[in-house]
Amino acid sequence: MVSLDNIQASNTALKNYGPNLVGVFVGGTSGIGESTARAFVKYAASPRVYLVGRSETRASQIIEDLRALNPDGQINFIKGDVSRLQEVDEACKEIQAKEEKINLLVLSAGILTMKGRDETDEGLDKKLSLHYYSRMRFLYNLLPQLTNAANAGTAPGQRGLSSVLSVLDARGNAPLILNDLSLKENYSLRNCANHAITMTSLSMEELAASHPATSFVHAYPGLVKTSLVRDNGSLMKLALNAMFFLLTPMNVPLEESGERHLYAGTNPSFAPRDSTRGEGVAIGSDGVQGSGSYLVGSDSATVSNQKVLEGYRADGTRASVWKHTLDIFKGIRG
Numbered sequence: 001m002v003s004l005d006n007i008q009a010s011n012t013a014l015k016n017y018g019p020n021l022v023g024v025f026v027g028g029t030s031g032i033g034e035s036t037a038r039a040f041v042k043y044a045a046s047p048r049v050y051l052v053g054r055s056e057t058r059a060s061q062i063i064e065d066l067r068a069l070n071p072d073g074q075i076n077f078i079k080g081d082v083s084r085l086q087e088v089d090e091a092c093k094e095i096q097a098k099e100e101k102i103n104l105l106v107l108s109a110g111i112l113t114m115k116g117r118d119e120t121d122e123g124l125d126k127k128l129s130l131h132y133y134s135r136m137r138f139l140y141n142l143l144p145q146l147t148n149a150a151n152a153g154t155a156p157g158q159r160g161l162s163s164v165l166s167v168l169d170a171r172g173n174a175p176l177i178l179n180d181l182s183l184k185e186n187y188s189l190r191n192c193a194n195h196a197i198t199m200t201s202l203s204m205e206e207l208a209a210s211h212p213a214t215s216f217v218h219a220y221p222g223l224v225k226t227s228l229v230r231d232n233g234s235l236m237k238l239a240l241n242a243m244f245f246l247l248t249p250m251n252v253p254l255e256e257s258g259e260r261h262l263y264a265g266t267n268p269s270f271a272p273r274d275s276t277r278g279e280g281v282a283i284g285s286d287g288v289q290g291s292g293s294y295l296v297g298s299d300s301a302t303v304s305n306q307k308v309l310e311g312y313r314a315d316g317t318r319a320s321v322w323k324h325t326l327d328i329f330k331g332i333r334g
């Protein structure tokens with residue numbers, strides 16, 4: 001477990017990257033995304049922030065708070081239903097029109113629903129899209145700006161911060177239904193969770209290999225009391241809130257969660273693949289120190305023993321999952 005003191009010391013050092021770091025928070029209008037954005041604005045010098053979500057009312061309130069927290073920050077809201085890849089593309093275009101580099105991309109848009117398969121008009125299940133395809137589409141679209149950020153260090157020979165963080169469940173990698181990755185025929189909530197989680201870990205490894213200047217982190221937040229239960233009926237909400245209550249001793253406080261996710265997205269131990277592998281650099285999801293993709297638990301330490309990923313790396317499934325993802329993008333967006 002990384003202590004909160006060490007987390008805060010690391011976050012305080014964010015200022016050493018200099019002013020004008022750019023952070024994009026998809027899911028920044030609530031919960032873990034919002035608390036990570038708050039931590040970013042608190043610690044970074046003159047940051048520029050993009051909060052992506054649907055709720056304009058929430059966004060206005062958060063923007064007001066963040067401006068008070070750091071008057072030198074520039075905070076923007078981009079409205080969109082990002083379960084639709086078309087709206088992901090529109091949001092990315094809006095950001096790319098203003099920014100040449102993006103230092104930190106935090107992906108936490110998601111829902112907790114007990115519904116079965118629920119397709120968007122683009123034919124993807126809404127939950128699987130929010131937890132996997134939509135996040136990968138943001139990542140894929142914004143890779144040029146993430147690479148630019150790495151190349152824009154403030155001192156000669158120094159890399160700039162370039163990092164992607166997907167908040168889901170780094171511990172839960174599980175076997176995939178390989179002939180139905182998008183779960184058209186085999187949808188269940190368990191399969192949806194397994195596919196989103198495992199495909200995130202595999203795709204991040206694949207991207208770390210082809211984009212060695214950027215760090216890729218798949219994080220598990222632990223139990224954090226947020227608004228995640230809001231899209232459920234009142235009985236289900238009651239049950240979920242009761243579960244959170246009963247498990248209170250295990251809950252990670254929301255503000256601490258934001259600090260921990262900022263750490264996961266910015267601490268130099270989660271180094272990009274092409275950086276020097278000195279002491280303190282973490283073991284990557286493939287078991288190799290400093291390999292550029294990391295699985296991080298709620299205690300901010302890396303998660304290991306990922307047998308499922310090992311098999312999928314060896315038999316070529318990792319590459320096929322990324323190819324499948326690109327095929328889905330092509331099918332929907334051309």
Ligand SMILES: NC(=O)c1ccc[n+]([C@@H]2O[C@H](COP(=O)([O-])OP(=O)(O)OC[C@H]3O[C@@H](n4cnc5c(N)ncnc54)[C@H](OP(=O)(O)O)[C@@H]3O)[C@@H](O)[C@H]2O)c1
Nearest residue numbers: 027029030031032053054055081082109110224226227228
């Ligand atoms: N909280 C936990 O204990 C916990 C545990 C394990 C994993 N997780 C995972 O962590 C992630 C973040 O959860 P959280 O607890 O922070 O939830 P949250 O408080 O409900 O936040 C979810 C965010 O997703 C956005 N969102 C949802 N649907 C969207 C859509 N169609 N288009 C655009 N934005 C959308 C919401 O914004 P708008 O409402 O403005 O659209 C909000 O900003 C989720 O993927 C969740 O599965 C959470």
